[in-house]
Amino acid sequence: MSSPEKIRIAVLGASGYTGAELLRFLLRHPAAEITALTAEKNAGQKTGAVLPHLDFEDLPGLARVAEVDWSRVDLAFCCLPHGVTQDVIAGLPRHVRIVDLSADFRLADVEAYAAAYGQKHRAPALQKEAVYGLTEIYRAQIEKARLVANPGCYPTSAQLPLIPLLREKLIEAADIVIDSKSGVTGAGREAKPGSLYAEVGEGVHAYGVATHRHAPEIDQGLSAAAGRTVTASFTPHLMPMNRGLLSTIYVKLAAGKTAGDLRGALEAAYAGEAFVKILPEGLSPATRHVRGVNLCVTGVFADRRAGRAILVSAIDNLVKGASGQAIQNMNRMSGLPETMGLDYIALFP
Amino acid sequence: MSSPEKIRIAVLGASGYTGAELLRFLLRHPAAEITALTAEKNAGQKTGAVLPHLDFEDLPGLARVAEVDWSRVDLAFCCLPHGVTQDVIAGLPRHVRIVDLSADFRLADVEAYAAAYGQKHRAPALQKEAVYGLTEIYRAQIEKARLVANPGCYPTSAQLPLIPLLREKLIEAADIVIDSKSGVTGAGREAKPGSLYAEVGEGVHAYGVATHRHAPEIDQGLSAAAGRTVTASFTPHLMPMNRGLLSTIYVKLAAGKTAGDLRGALEAAYAGEAFVKILPEGLSPATRHVRGVNLCVTGVFADRRAGRAILVSAIDNLVKGASGQAIQNMNRMSGLPETMGLDYIALFP
Amino acid sequence: MSSPEKIRIAVLGASGYTGAELLRFLLRHPAAEITALTAEKNAGQKTGAVLPHLDFEDLPGLARVAEVDWSRVDLAFCCLPHGVTQDVIAGLPRHVRIVDLSADFRLADVEAYAAAYGQKHRAPALQKEAVYGLTEIYRAQIEKARLVANPGCYPTSAQLPLIPLLREKLIEAADIVIDSKSGVTGAGREAKPGSLYAEVGEGVHAYGVATHRHAPEIDQGLSAAAGRTVTASFTPHLMPMNRGLLSTIYVKLAAGKTAGDLRGALEAAYAGEAFVKILPEGLSPATRHVRGVNLCVTGVFADRRAGRAILVSAIDNLVKGASGQAIQNMNRMSGLPETMGLDYIALFP
């Protein structure tokens, strides 16, 4: 069953939503072979028992991380909780490349990590080695990385439209408001009261107002692009839907610039990109049009207020916001075409 | 059946969602007697045929506006489309008081109306007479009004938290961003493609970005409060839910002011109000906690950016954003206790 | 604050959905005074912390059952898990009347209880005393009861349409299929994986096929009506909605009988009932038309197969299927008008 030319893959934390989404792509990826799946609580079960939609697929059973035979693994996707992740990754053999979907290696500054996540970082050396996996922006570094820190869903939706604009100084770095709306899978598969159907259905609310842990991650990327420290206003909202993430971003134009200039700059920055699309004037993206696919689609509008613009970006939080981008990074780390195994059409409706 | 001391009420356009919601309140209102219901397309049908949840209630059948016996009507709620509304209202006898839920009389400036609604206003004299029905703010004028223009849902959610802050100059009038999320009943009951379940369910999108007709209505109220022209950034979003409207509002503090000052000012402004509530520090409202009730609940947060704050307000778009506030205005216009017939508890979940 | 003529009420297990729903009705009930609320895990918190939609109401804080001052309680609603319930109720002073919303006292046969719930009944004497609280059917006994076992949601939706038909032998007792669809609040507020939004949204499935614990409860009621042992086919389904329960019931007509005969019999049986309604020919009920109200609405149809009929009944699982019926029983036990505090109109949409 093993093909020498295939990448042998372990998915750690395979029983959650990002794990399941990785399996959806990997099972049909021409260059991937899944050799190990782990899930501490469900270890010993077959994968289809926990993910019934995969019950008809040929998959390894669920094991504990400690049971994985790493000699049969070339690359690991890590879908574990933050904190736990750094310990697990620190223990992996050096030949295993890693795409980490947790937050543990996203913040270059371990002090910022400690402040946001309430615990000292226990693998600062690994943190130095980690490359931030926003593929379109850090492609060259990702190609050479052993450890890629896959971006958070909110940061992906905010950085892709904003980074080119900040790099070209088309907008004011000091005045950015990001209002984001996410489907509930962003909160994971853990049985938390706030994720119950009856606490999410038929309603909307903001959470983590001005305190969400993705904010420093957003700041980090925007600051690098602006060449100065950026602090963004950022409010996430929980939506009554499974998937999808929309960010509405309010910006101040640099002197003399127009919304059309922003659109033009984004079109130029992402020309030829398979997974980032800029809409023509007047069109606004919808999360339902990117359901299940590795796309970030952005619309650009002149604001009613003079000298300002509004950007609206849509992703599927589990795909371009997590597992799809992780596969994109795997492809890039492995010298494969970046789009391999990701060429899907959105499931609409 | 008629009680001389009761207000005899007509609901024009009774077959839509705001009409149905008025009937929910009026049927249990101690001082209301429903004497006429109209629905042009469904005229001749019994009301329960169009609104089956009311089939067991004692209600007049649906008639055309032209068929109403106005001698039996003291007060009319008008739930007709804009444009049509001004003609109908212009034709009503003077003894009939009116709460208009359309947009036709909300904008004091008929030129602004023409610009926003794409048609010349045909009843400018009536417009002069109309009072804007944001009850907590214009209570005194409403008491004496014959014609009350009931506010739009978005403007209600934006103005209630912002007006006291602008009046007291606690925030900068020139830098206000309002990001709003509304349930789909805000679009009415007309069979439009964009309101189909499969075009709304499991997704979110912005619409009318920088062009929505509620924006000039918001500006009008904020300008009056600030004593200068205010233009707000405003983006509405369509949510996969029936009811509820959340506005996340980003403001710049006046020099030396804090988020706590804003909360204090709102608590003071709305102390003793039955239908406007300010949450303590750290709490954020959810639309599901105001489902079906005439409440606007607001949370106040310090922003991550220095010198800025974030306000989050929640209403039920059909209640405080439409029919509930209309009843509140009727009560006020009729010398009744403002809370009469509105003392409900939210339907959660 | 205490009024001697009011019923002083404790709600045990007040932090869940049936508890919250009881509070919605009790807070506006003219003859009710809430003197104690319990919630073991949340004891010590104010009620609004756990049920934020009640934060603006005047309510006691949450205590443990052991802390309740029973001298200030006339009647207790018990919303505790089965098993726990019988111990708690066995420990209550005799002056306290009880409406129990758990399953512990619904099955007259303690052996049937043991089989369905996997544990020996520990209060068989109390079980003998308990009256089954399907109000329209057992009204006379309920009036005199100290302990009323409030029916399950599925059994309510199935028994109300079927009992009159079985009593009058209009249908064959041996051939009854009940296919039920319930909103997710029926599973309670506990953080279980199967109740997560992402495990319920955008999908439907059957559960407990042929093994659900409500089946013996249904059989018990149908058997009593038929005067012989009835075993019904029964399949519950979990729906992507908060509230509502629809039962589609397939029956075989007694020789010579028609669907019209069934409708006529139901109309006669429930003539004058405030909370049970039979639809005219051709109409089918929808759960959204009974949202939030204490109604059971039934439609009756001739089947395509000769000699058979289909009944469709709709309730709100939290109201007529739980807390609304519980209040109805309280009213009856207290000599109050049965509809007191329950005269609401459905929240549509």
Place this chain on the structure above:
Amino acid sequence: MSSPEKIRIAVLGASGYTGAELLRFLLRHPAAEITALTAEKNAGQKTGAVLPHLDFEDLPGLARVAEVDWSRVDLAFCCLPHGVTQDVIAGLPRHVRIVDLSADFRLADVEAYAAAYGQKHRAPALQKEAVYGLTEIYRAQIEKARLVANPGCYPTSAQLPLIPLLREKLIEAADIVIDSKSGVTGAGREAKPGSLYAEVGEGVHAYGVATHRHAPEIDQGLSAAAGRTVTASFTPHLMPMNRGLLSTIYVKLAAGKTAGDLRGALEAAYAGEAFVKILPEGLSPATRHVRGVNLCVTGVFADRRAGRAILVSAIDNLVKGASGQAIQNMNRMSGLPETMGLDYIALFP
């Protein structure tokens, strides 16, 4: 762009949900080339204007049927309304093979068609030629067909589990109850009041009780399998979800047979089938586990009533219930592997 070895395809009625779903599969199908798309109302527009999720794909624009160059079409998928369909298909050149997703050619008996659809069939000769496209059952005929009548969604979910059981006389043909629950896309993309979000969300109802047009189609298939006339009880329900269809089927076992016998017979009948799966004892399917994929999954249970069983089948109404099965038929008609272009994994959640 044209490859001589590819099947050149027209999709008639491409702007609706089944059309869009065909495009999702066809755009990634190795042997398909889309040469024409029609949509009468939207003719002249680019396809991405009506189906924004396809805006980044290379697709012909929308034309009218009358404008199609049939010399460039080998096979047409027909997603037009019934009635219209037979006229359009009658007008197509003979070299064009057709998979018709409408109801116009499903019923072999044109009198039955007239009774169900309220109009005389105007292409009875074509009807004689048409093959019913339930692929697993009529594979041999489909291979040779020019015109395949793709089954309805409800009939697919009912026939796949029942036909093998009737053929082998394991169940009583005279006592079959089919209770089905469908997502709202089954009603199409037309702007009808009953398909509005607010009329479907947060609720469930039965419709077309004992009168739905899919019932004669179900009877036709079951009768052929049983070798006698079968009339099934059938009730469809509208669910608050986009996609998915669950049928709960209540059957009487033939003398001496068990639920295990049914499961065994289904396993044997569908052994080796890629798109029909039978679950092991105790497992029940969920529509969310077949979202977006061409699968019918069935669970089999002993009923509580002796001598009876319950089958639960799940499909995606737009895939195995419409467009996926249509591609499966195209593959079979074209001598391609049946699974080509259909090998997807469900989008969960």
